[in-house]
Every structure is written in structure tokens, then in C-alpha cells.
Amino acid sequence: MSNKRDYYEVLGLQKNATADDIKKAYRRLAKESHPDLHPNDKSAEARFKEINEANEVLSDPQKRAAYDQFGMDGPPNMGGFSGFGGFGGFDTIFDQLFGGAGARTQRRNAPMRGRDIQLNLRVSFEEAAFGASKSVEFQRAENCDTCRGTGGKDGSEPVTCATCQGTGQVRAGGGFMVTVRTCTTCGGSGQTVKDPCTTCHGSGRVRRKRTANFTIPQGADDGQVFVMSGQGEPGQNKGPNGDLLIVLSVMPHKLFRREGTTLYLEMPISITQAALGASLEVPTLKGKVNHRIPEGTQDGALFRIRGEGIHQLHGSSRGDLVVRVKVEIPKKLSEKQKQLLREFDEASSGKEYEGRKGFLDKVKELFQA
Ligand SMILES: [Zn+2]
Ligand SMILES: [Zn+2]
Numbered sequence: 259m260s261n262k263r264d265y266y267e268v269l270g271l272q273k274n275a276t277a278d279d280i281k282k283a284y285r286r287l288a289k290e291s292h293p294d295l296h297p298n299d300k301s302a303e304a305r306f307k308e309i310n311e312a313n314e315v316l317s318d319p320q321k322r323a324a325y326d327q328f329g330m331d332g333p334p335n336m337g338g339f340s341g342f343g344g345f346g347g348f349d350t351i352f353d354q355l356f357g358g359a360g361a362r363t364q365r366r367n368a369p370m371r372g373r374d375i376q377l378n379l380r381v382s383f384e385e386a387a388f389g390a391s392k393s394v395e396f397q398r399a400e401n402c403d404t405c406r407g408t409g410g411k412d413g414s415e416p417v418t419c420a421t422c423q424g425t426g427q428v429r430a431g432g433g434f435m436v437t438v439r440t441c442t443t444c445g446g447s448g449q450t451v452k453d454p455c456t457t458c459h460g461s462g463r464v465r466r467k468r469t470a471n472f473t474i475p476q477g478a479d480d481g482q483v484f485v486m487s488g489q490g491e492p493g494q495n496k497g498p499n500g501d502l503l504i505v506l507s508v509m510p511h512k513l514f515r516r517e518g519t520t521l522y523l524e525m526p527i528s529i530t531q532a533a534l535g536a537s538l539e540v541p542t543l544k545g546k547v548n549h550r551i552p553e554g555t556q557d558g559a560l561f562r563i564r565g566e567g568i569h570q571l572h573g574s575s576r577g578d579l580v581v582r583v584k585v586e587i588p589k590k591l592s593e594k595q596k597q598l599l600r601e602f603d604e605a606s607s608g609k610e611y612e613g614r615k616g617f618l619d620k621v622k623e624l625f626q627a
Pocket of ligand 1: 419422423424426427441442446447449
């Protein structure tokens with residue numbers, strides 16, 4: 259049997275108090291007996307804890323019903339109310355008093371989702387364009403098998419940290435000058451392990467190397483994030499696992515550049531090919547195609563080769579390859595080549611150069627006026 263005071267009595271309430279009555283009484287009493295207002299007063303601290311514990315039980319409909327039915331000893335074989343270890347303690351009271359701002363908004367035993375793990379995966383231009391199967395290795399914190407994640411030897415449960423009473427924080431000073439720092443005894447977790455598991459040294463977690471098999475879909479692009487649901491770190495208190503996020507980093511290509519599903523290629527051609535027309539051997543991502551350019555092809559001219567671009571991600575269509583012609587003016591000519599070009603020029607009437615002719619005509623008009 260417990261020698262504790264009745265929870266209703268602690269809050270100064272009757273058994274038929276409403277949820278609102280409990281909340282109001284708790285807020286008022288918790289403020290009055292707050293340890294910051296009574297430094298060095300052990301009895302105030304004890305009273306503050308008592309109020310908090312009473313509220314923990316009475317503000318929870320399930321726990322209140324159990325308390326009403328079984329009294330302070332709790333349901334049979336449950337070790338009594340104060341033995342649950344599940345009542346939030348100081349963090350809860352601070353949240354309720356101060357509106358839950360800041361980091362400590364979650365109850366310690368609330369389910370918490372595991373952390374996401376982000377991996378950067380470098381792939382070649384072609385792998386992104388056509389898809390590929392990849393194996394990626396990564397490190398992940400997992401629950402320790404030896405202690406089943408409790409951190410205690412032989413799976414024993416952790417206990418509330420005596421230094422911080424489970425808050426994970428140590429408060430110093432009084433009144434309005436209160437400083438809060440992370441508890442060094444428990445590292446902020448609010449719990450300590452009496453006899454630590456030797457495998458995980460009490461953390462309950464071990465780092466494991468894992469391999470994820472990942473298929474890059476064709477048409478994937480640089481910076482794209484692929485989510486592998488539930489492959490992140492394990493959740494706590496039955497919370498869901500985090501996700502594994504794979505961020506693609508696509509390496510640049512020597513020749514091609516892409517924008518969405520369109521592939522771009524800049525292709526240098528000779529002045530003779532440009533002037534006479536030519537059948538060009540155009541490289542694609544997977545081979546070569548022939549493309550005929552007409553006589554008089556200009557520098558910067560674009561032509562399009564259908565269906566030689568990038569596959570649409572999760573779709574059936576495929577983009578085009580757009581080729582930009584770059585007419586290269588030859589350098590380091592031999593004397594013979596120079597002679598031939600002079601002869602070519604002498605044989606020119608001027609009409610061969612549309613742009614130049616138009617320009618010269620305009621200059622002529624300007625000075626004749
Ligand atoms: Zn602590
Ligand atoms: Zn362990």
C-alpha cells in the first residue's frame with residue numbers, strides 16, 4: 259500500500275471534478291509551488307512533484323478511470339501509479355505552464371518517428387538517362403539486439419535520471435533569472451541506465467552498415483530525391499521508422515547537356531561542310547545517327563533529331579536531341595590553302611554573302627543620301 263495522499267486531495271478537488279476543474283487547479287497550484295519561487299525549500303519541491311503526479315493521472319481519462327477503480331495501488335500487477343515510470347515529469351509541467359514553447363514540447367514517452375537518413379548518390383549521365391540498378395551502402399543507428407534497445411544489461415529498463423528528475427535539463431537560479439542547461443548526467447535524455455549493456459554501452463543503439471538496393475528510373479535528373487519509406491533510423495516508443503532519402507547527383511557529360519527531356523549537343527563543322535552541305539555523323543547517347551545539313555548552313559543553326567533525347571521519368575515518351583552547329587573558321591592554313599581561298603574570293607561576286615551584302619548596301623545608302 260502506498261502512503262501517498264489522495265490525488266484529488268492534492269489538487270483540492272472532489273471526486274466528481276471536471277477535466278476543466280483539474281486543469282485549473284493544477285495550473286494554479288503548480289505556479290504557487292514552483293521550485294523557482296522556493297529555492298532551497300525541499301518541501302516545496304516535493305509538493306510540486308506531488309501536484310504534477312496527481313495531474314498526470316487525473317488529466318488522463320484512462321489513468322483517472324484506473325485510479326478511481328483501483329486507488330493509489332493502480333491496477334493489479336502494475337506496480338502502482340508512481341511505479342509506471344510513464345508519467346512525464348517536469349517536462350510536461352513546464353510545457354503546460356509555459357505553453358510548450360521550445361524544444362521540450364513532447365512527452366518523454368510519446369512515440370517518436372526515427373530520423374531520416376540522407377544519402378548522396380553519384381551516378382553517370384547515362385545511368386540517370388537510361389536507369390540503372392545500384393547498391394548503396396550506408397550507416398544506420400539501430401536498436402541494440404543484446405538489450406532490445408533498452409540500453410540496460412539483460413534488457414533492463416532505464417530509470418529516471420536522478421540529477422534532473424527526468425527533464426533532461428538542469429535549472430539554476432531563481433525567479434526570473436533562470437538558466438537552463440542540458441543535464442550532463444543523462445546527456446539530456448532524462449533517463450539513465452543502472453547497469454549498462456556491454457554491446458551498446460547503454461545507448462540502446464548500435465550503428466550498422468546496411469545496403470539498400472535502389473533502381474534509378476530512366477529519366478532521373480540531378481538533385482532528384484527518392485524516398486525509401488521506413489528504411490531510416492528506427493522510431494522510439496513504437497514510433498514509425500524514418501525514411502532513407504536518396505539524392506541523385508548526376509555527373510556532367512563530356513558532350514551532352516540536358517534540360518528536362520531535351521538533350522543538347524554543340525557540334526563544330528568545317529566551313530566547307532557548312533557551305534556545301536554535308537552528311538554529318540551525329541553522336542547520340544547510345545551511338546551515332548546520320549543527319550544531312552543543307553548547303554549554306556549558318557553558324558548557330560539548330561537541328562533536331564527526334565526521340566534521341568531523355569526518357570520522360572515514369573512516362574513513355576522521349577525527348578529530342580537538339581544539335582547546335584558551330585562553324586569553325588580554320589586556322590594555321592598552308593600556303594596552298596591560302597592561295598585557293600584567294601582564288602575562291604576572286605571568283606565571288608558578293609551575292610554569296612547575304613548578310614554581308616545587305617550590310618554593305620545599307621552603308622552605301624547612308625552615304626549616298
Ligand atoms: Zn539527467
Ligand atoms: Zn545494448
